[in-house]
Amino acid sequence: MKTQTYPIPNIFDKDGFYIQPEKYFFHLFGKVPSVSDYVGISHDDNLPQTLAAKYGADENYICHIKSVERYEDEEFWSSASYLFVLKAELILYFRGGFITLYHRGNKMEIDMLMEIMKPNQFTEKQKSTSFLLIDSVVGLYPEFFTPTLHFVSLKMHYNDDLLPVHSQIVSFLEQENTGLVLLCGSKGSGKTNYISHLISHTYKKAIYVSNTIFEQFDYPRFSALIAEHQDTVFIFEDCEAMLMNRTNSQKLHPALSALLQMSKDYYSEVLNIKFIVSFNAPLWELDAELLTAENLVAQYEFGALVTEKANKLIEIQSLKLPIQTAPVLLSKLYRNNE
DSSP states (O other): OOOOOOOOSOSBOTTSSSBOHHHHHHHHHSSOOEEEEEESBOOOTTHHHHHHHHHTOOGGGEEEEEEEEEETTEEEEEEEEEEEEEETTEEEEEETTEEEEEESSOHHHHHHHHHHHGGGBOOGGGOOSEEEEEEETTEEEEEEOOOOOOOOOHHHHSOTTHHHHHHHHHHHHHSSSOEEEEEEEOTTSSHHHHHHHHHHTOOSEEEEEOHHHHTTOOHHHHHHHHTTOSSEEEEEOOOGGGOOOOOTTOOOOHHHHHHHHHHTOHHHHHHTOEEEEEESSOGGGSOHHHHTOTTEEEEEEEOOBOHHHHHHHHHHTTOSOOOOSSOBOHHHHHHTTO
16 A cells, blocks of 8 residues: 655644544545544454455554553453554544544445454444443543442342332433432442442443542543443442542542532533442541532442341351341351352
């Protein structure tokens, strides 16, 4: 493939970490590209070779980035992106199930490329409503993710006062509006499993955001993220580090402040964005601004399972544990049974 390079000040982002495809297109072809976005396309490690063979593309024009990511103390390799110059005036940018084509409006070429991509689309087994937000050198993007669900019976594993709140939350997720749900309580009280249960019973797309990424958020970055994900539930877990024992002069953590702003923003309302935030902390430690938020839909404090329920669970699940004489955390019931 022969290309002519055209001068341009800088094809990289302001930090110099990754190429901006639209600038790269102009750099190679001297034309401003049209842009087409596609969602729900998967790939395997042979995709670059498949496309290179089909288009006779020069491997010098393939940019393949892999990065190691960490989530809840586990490391895993995550394929971050391809930037692939397929031929003159056709660039493919792949990132975490999303494809953007930069082109000059040749519909026949685009249709042919989509036919090639069909064998790489998600199988039924791979489909999921849950994503994990990845922050890599190419920016933020969601990657398919299967949350762990240890148990499914809310009535058996949680105290009875959760059930009416759960119904309220489910109703909220089914509505076309925005809002905020706060979940708090001791570590090991079942918050993460409850969220997994909640999401597994809804057709909403859910994006999990780790607290390390969330801590870096401000309003502009938040706005840019949700603009790409209409009708989505954003889940922020284990955010207790952002709680502060503050004097009147101290402000709410910037990320939490941005979250509150987004939860009542007209933009979020139009896009039907919902927010669920959890804290390994008691309710009284949550900032007053959170508990009095304008669009707060529900709040619940998870606690130890009451004694009667704990003993019933031991009986039904045949857990090898003695009779409990006091309320006990779910995590202790199952951990002590191992």
